[in-house]
Amino acid sequence: MSVFVVLEESGGRIRKASWEALAAALCFGRAEGIAAIVIGARTDALAAEAAAGTVGKVIRVEHPLLAQYTADGFSLALQQLIQNERPAQVVFPHTYQVRDYAPALACRMGQVLIGDVVGIEEGPRFVRQLMQGRLNGSYSHSGNGPCFISVQSGAFRADPPETRPTPAPITTFTPAIEAAQIRTQPGKPFRASEQTVDLGSAQRIVSVGRGIKEAQNLTLVEELAAALSAELAASRPICDNGWLPLERQVGSSGQTVAPKLYLAVGISGAIQHLVGMKGSQCIVAINKDPDAPIFEVADYGIVGDLFEVVPALTEAVMAAKQQANALSDTG
Amino acid sequence: MKIVVAIKQVPGRDTPLRIAENSRWIDESEMQWAMNEPDAYALEEALLLKERDGGEVIVVSAGPERVASTIREALALGADRAIHIVCEDLRRRDALCVARLLAAAIKPEKPDLVLTGLQSEDLGLGQTGVIVAELLGLPHATMVLHVERIDSGLSVKRELEEGWFQSIELPTPALLTIQSGGNKLRYATLMGIKRARTKELRTASAPELGAEDAPTVGLDQISVPKKQKSTQILRGTAKEAAIALVERLKTEARVL
Ligand SMILES: Cc1cc2nc3c(=O)[nH]c(=O)nc-3n(C[C@H](O)[C@H](O)[C@H](O)COP(=O)(O)OP(=O)(O)OC[C@H]3O[C@@H](n4cnc5c(N)ncnc54)[C@H](O)[C@@H]3O)c2cc1C
Ligand SMILES: Nc1ncnc2c1ncn2[C@@H]1O[C@H](COP(=O)(O)O)[C@@H](O)[C@H]1O
Numbered sequence: 001m002s003v004f005v006v007l008e009e010s011g012g013r014i015r016k017a018s019w020e021a022l023a024a025a026l027c028f029g030r031a032e033g034i035a036a037i038v039i040g041a042r043t044d045a046l047a048a049e050a051a052a053g054t055v056g057k058v059i060r061v062e063h064p065l066l067a068q069y070t071a072d073g074f075s076l077a078l079q080q081l082i083q084n085e086r087p088a089q090v091v092f093p094h095t096y097q098v099r100d101y102a103p104a105l106a107c108r109m110g111q112v113l114i115g116d117v118v119g120i121e122e123g124p125r126f127v128r129q130l131m132q133g134r135l136n137g138s139y140s141h142s143g144n145g146p147c148f149i150s151v152q153s154g155a156f157r158a159d160p161p162e163t164r165p166t167p168a169p170i171t172t173f174t175p176a177i178e179a180a181q182i183r184t185q186p187g188k189p190f191r192a193s194e195q196t197v198d199l200g201s202a203q204r205i206v207s208v209g210r211g212i213k214e215a216q217n218l219t220l221v222e223e224l225a226a227a228l229s230a231e232l233a234a235s236r237p238i239c240d241n242g243w244l245p246l247e248r249q250v251g252s253s254g255q256t257v258a259p260k261l262y263l264a265v266g267i268s269g270a271i272q273h274l275v276g277m278k279g280s281q282c283i284v285a286i287n288k289d290p291d292a293p294i295f296e297v298a299d300y301g302i303v304g305d306l307f308e309v310v311p312a313l314t315e316a317v318m319a320a321k322q323q324a325n326a327l328s329d330t331g
Numbered sequence: 332m333k334i335v336v337a338i339k340q341v342p343g344r345d346t347p348l349r350i351a352e353n354s355r356w357i358d359e360s361e362m363q364w365a366m367n368e369p370d371a372y373a374l375e376e377a378l379l380l381k382e383r384d385g386g387e388v389i390v391v392s393a394g395p396e397r398v399a400s401t402i403r404e405a406l407a408l409g410a411d412r413a414i415h416i417v418c419e420d421l422r423r424r425d426a427l428c429v430a431r432l433l434a435a436a437i438k439p440e441k442p443d444l445v446l447t448g449l450q451s452e453d454l455g456l457g458q459t460g461v462i463v464a465e466l467l468g469l470p471h472a473t474m475v476l477h478v479e480r481i482d483s484g485l486s487v488k489r490e491l492e493e494g495w496f497q498s499i500e501l502p503t504p505a506l507l508t509i510q511s512g513g514n515k516l517r518y519a520t521l522m523g524i525k526r527a528r529t530k531e532l533r534t535a536s537a538p539e540l541g542a543e544d545a546p547t548v549g550l551d552q553i554s555v556p557k558k559q560k561s562t563q564i565l566r567g568t569a570k571e572a573a574i575a576l577v578e579r580l581k582t583e584a585r586v587l
Contacts, residue, residue, distance in 0.1 A: 071461075071471065096492050100473045103426070103458035104465040112427045112548040115458060125551065131453055134348055135357070136556045143547035183470035187498035189491055204586070210344075228587070237368075240512030246494075253490055253510075261586040282584040284576065285562075291555070298562045300579055302572045312573035320577050320587070 002033045004087040004146075006078065007050055008095055009040070014049050017093030019158035022053055024151040025091045027120040032056040035087070036168075039077060041067035051167035060172040065182060071101035072182045077175035079108050084173070087146050094150040106148040113148040114139050116271075118155040128152075132270045133293035153275060195247050197231060204230035204261040207250055207277070208238060211266015211287065211306050215243040220310045221265055227317040233257065235267045251276035266306045269294030286310065332386040332480075332503075334377040335437050336410065337447040337463070338370040340394055340401040344452075354552050356422055366401045369448030373509035375516050376478055377446055378409045384480060387411050389440060393432050395419045399532070406527035407519040413530070418537045424546055430462035431542035436535055438467060442504060444485070449474050449508040464506035471506040472499045476513030488513075 005025045007018035025034050031054040038046040039061040050058045061077050082090060082105075092098040094116045106113040119127035123140060126149060130137045141147040199205065206225040212218060225232045232248060239249040250257055252272040262280035267273060269285070269292055277283070278297050285298035286309050295301050302309050342348070343363035351358040366374075377388045390405040392398050393416035402413045414436050421429065437445060445467070447460030464471035476496075477488040484502035490510050491497055519527075537544065563579070565572040580587045 096474060096490075099457050100461070103461040104471075107427060107430070107462045107465040110427075110547075112425045112546075113458060114548055115456060129455065129556075130553060131342070131348060131357075132455065133556070135350070135553050137550050138552040138554070139548055139550055141548055143545075145547075183501060184472060185500040187500075189495045189497045192494055192496065236512065242515065252492060254494060256493065261580065261584075282580070282586045284580070290564075293556070295562050295564075296556070296558060296560060298560075299584065300576055301562045301564045302569075302576060303564060304569055304572065308569035309573060312569040313576065316570075316573040316577040317587075319574075320581065 002088045003028045004035050004037055004082070004085070004090045005055070006037045006039070006090065006092050006098075007046070008093055008097060009038070009046055012045065014038075014046060014160070015093065015095070016158070016160070017095055017153045019053070019160055020153065020156045021091050021093040021151050022055065023156040023158035024117070024120060024149075025089070026054065027124070028089050028091075035059050035085075037061060037078070037081070039066060039074060041065075047170045048167070051170055052163050053161040053168070055168045057168050058170045060170060061175060062172055063175050063177050065177045065179060068186055069097055070182050070184055070186060071104060072184065073177060074101045075105040075108065076177050076181060078105055080175045081173050082109065082146060089147045089149065092148075092150040094152050098150050102148065102150060109145055111143075111145050111148050113150060114141065115150045117149050117151045129271065132268060133274075133296075134268075134291065152271065154278075192246060197247055199231055199233055199248065199250065199255045199257045202231040202257065202259050204228050204263075205233050205250075205257060205259045205277075205280075206230045206263045206265065207233040207235065207267060208244075208265045209235040209267030209273075210237045212238070215241070217307075218243060220307070220314075224263075224265075224310055224314045224317070227314045227321070228261070228263070230261070230263070235270075235273050264294050264298070265310060267294055268292050269296065286313075332380060332384055332443040333389070333440065334380060334386060334444045334446060335389045335391055335440055335442040336370070336374050336377045336405070337433055337437075337445070337460070338374065338390050338392045338401060338405055339367040339448070339451050339453075340364050340392065340398045341367045341451055341453040350553055350555070354554070355550070356553060364397055364401065366404055367448050367451050367453075369450060369509055369511045371516055372511045372513060373446040373448050373507075374405055374408060374410065375514045376475075376509055377444075378517070379514060380444070380478060380480075381409075386443075389413065389442070391416065391433060391436050393418055393429060393436075394421050402532060403527050404519065406530045406532070407523040408517060409523065411530065413532045415532060415534045416537065416540065417534050422550070424544065425548040426456050426458050427462055428542070428544050428546050430459050430466055431544075432537055432540055433459070434463050434466040435540035435542040437463070444478075444503060445469065445506040447506070447508050449510050460506060460508035467504075467506065469504055469506045470501045471508070472501060473508045474510045475507045476510055478507065
C-alpha cells in the first residue's frame with residue numbers, strides 16, 4: 001500500500017474531515033493503493049464503515065490501551081504500523097487531535113508533518129496558508145521516508161460513501177503498547193457553562209473583530225445590531241480579552257452559525273473563524289484592508305474604516321426602516 | 332518551578348505584507364515586529380505560576396538580531412533571563428530543524444516545565460512545541476488554557492473543538508502548548524522595562540548548539556491567494572456605501 005489515510009471518529013462514526021482526507025489522498029494515486037487506518041480499542045464498526053469508501057483496504061489498529069485517545073498511545077501504535085508497512089504518504093485530517101500527536105509521530109520517523117494543507121499540486125507541491133490566510137505558501141517534501149500531511153477541513157470535497165457491492169478487505173494490526181508508555185491521563189470532555197444565547201438559531205448576526213480596537217467601542221456595533229434586530233457575536237480575540245462572553249465566539253473553538261445575514265466588522269477572516277460562519281446565507285464584510293481573507297467568502301463588502309462605515313450603516317438601516325414604516329402606514 | 336517559555340517574534344498585525352522579489356518570502360525591510368500572541372499567553376501563564384509557587388522563568392527565542400526587542404519585552408514583563416538563539420536563516424529551516432535548535436538550548440536548563448504557544452501567527456505550523464516535547468522526551472498537552480500543580484505533576488485544562496474542554500493530568504517535567512484567552516495579559520511597567528536592561532540575555536549560535544540542520548520540508552514559493560468568489564464591493568463615501576448596501580440587502584439578497 002502506498003498511501004495511508006488515518007481516519008478519525010466522532011461519536012462512533014467516521015468524521016466528515018476523515019472522508020476529506022481520503023479525497024485528498026486520491027491526489028497521490030488510485031483507490032487501490034490507499035489503506036484507510038482506523039484506530040482504537042474496538043474498531044469493527046468503524047472499519048466496516050471505512051470499507052465502504054474508495055479505498056484498497058482497511059487496517060484496524062487495535063489495542064485495549066487505545067480505548068481513549070492519548071498522544072503517546074496513538075503515536076506509538078501508528079509508528080509501529082508505518083515502520084512495518086512503509087507507506088509513501090500518510091494523510092490525516094487537520095483536527096485538534098491530529099495536531100496533538102501527528103507532529104510527534106512524524107518527528108519519531110525523522111520527518112516533518114506538512115500541516116493544514118489546502119491544495120495539492122503537480123510535483124507534488126503542497127499549498128498551505130501563511131500569515132493567517134493573507135498569503136499562500138507552496139511546500140515540497142524531500143528525503144527518504146514517508147511524507148506526512150494533514151488537510152484543512154473543507155479544502156477537499158467529500159461525501160460519506162454510498163455502500164458498495166463488495167467492501168474493501170479489512171485486516172487487523174496489533175501494536176505492542178505497555179501501560180507505562182502512556183504518560184498522560186486524559187479526563188472526560190466537558191462543555192463550558194450553560195449557554196444563554198443561541199447564536200445557532202439567530203436570523204441575523206453582527207460579528208465584531210479586533211478592528212474595533214477597544215472594549216468601549218463595542219457600543220458602535222451594539223447599535224448596529226439593535227437596528228438590524230441582530231445578535232452580537234465576535235471573533236476569538238474579543239472573547240479572549242473578556243470584552244464579550246465566550247458563548248458569543250464564532251469559529252472552530254466556538255459556535256458554528258448559519259444565519260440569513262452575517263455581518264463581519266473588523267474581522268480578518270482566519271480559517272478558524274471562517275469555518276464557523278461560511279455557511280451563512282449572505283455574508284457582508286467591513287474591513288479597511290481590501291486583501292483581508294474575509295472578502296474571500298463575502299457576498300458584499302465595504303472597504304473602509306469601520307468607525308465611519310458602521311455608524312453610517314446604522315443610520316441607513318434606521319432610515320430604511322422608517323421608510324418602510326411610513327409606507328405601511330400610508331398604504 | 333523552573334519554566335522555559337519559547338517565544339517567537341512575528342510580523343506585527345497591521346504590517347502590510349509585500350512579497351519579496353524572489354517570491355520565496357515577504358520583504359522584511361520595512362516590517363514591524365511583535366510577540367506571537369499565544370506566546371504572550373504562555374509567558375503570562377509562566378509568570379502566574381512563578382508568582383504562586385516561586386521559581387524561575389527563562390525565555391528562549393530563535394531568530395535574527397531583531398528578535399532581541401521581543402526578548403526584552405518578555406524580560407520587561409517579568410521573565411528572569413533569556414536565551415537568544417541567533418540564526419539569520421530561520422526561514423530555511425523546517426519545523427523539526429527549529430525545534431532541534433530550541434530543544435538543544437532548553438535541554439541543559441533541565442526545566443520542570445516548557446511552555447510554547449500553540450501556533451505562530453506567521454507560519455501557522457502549530458507543531459513546533461509538540462516536536463520539542465518529542466525531542467526532549469517529555470510528555471505534552473496541547474491547546475492548554477489553564478495549568479494547575481497537583482501532587483503527581485500537573486493538571487491542565489485543554490480546549491477541544493466546538494466549545495468542549497478536557498482536563499489532562501501529566502507528570503513533570505512536561506511541555507504544554509498554550510492557547511490564547513486562558514488568562515489576562517499584563518502590561519510592562521516602567522520599572523519592568525528598566526529592570527529588563529540589567530537582566531541576563533545570553534546568545535547562542537546554531538553551530539554552538541550543534542543542532543542538526545537538514546530540512547526535509549521546504550517553502551518554495553509564496554503567493555497571494557487567488558480569489559474564488561466575486562464579492563460585490565460597494566464604493567463611495569461611507570454614507571453612500573452604507574445606503575447602497577442596505578438597498579442590496581433588501582432587494583437583492585432579501586435578508587432585511
Ligand atoms: C486552534 C485555534 C482555534 C481558534 N479558534 C478560533 C475561533 O473559534 N474563532 C475565531 O474567531 N478565531 C479563532 N482562532 C483565532 C484565529 O486564528 C484568528 O487569530 C482570529 O480569528 C483573528 O481575529 P480578528 O479577525 O478579529 O483579528 P485580526 O486578525 O487582528 O483582524 C482584524 C481585522 O480588522 C481590520 N481592521 C483594523 N482596523 C480597522 C478599522 N478601523 N476599520 C475596518 N477594519 C479594520 C484589519 O484589517 C484586520 O483584517 C483560533 C486559532 C487557533 C490557532
Ligand atoms: N523561532 C522560534 N523561537 C522561539 N519559539 C518558537 C520559534 N518558532 C516557533 N516557536 C514556538 O513554537 C510555537 C508554535 O509555532 P509554530 O509551530 O510555528 O506554529 C510558537 O508559538 C512558539 O512558542
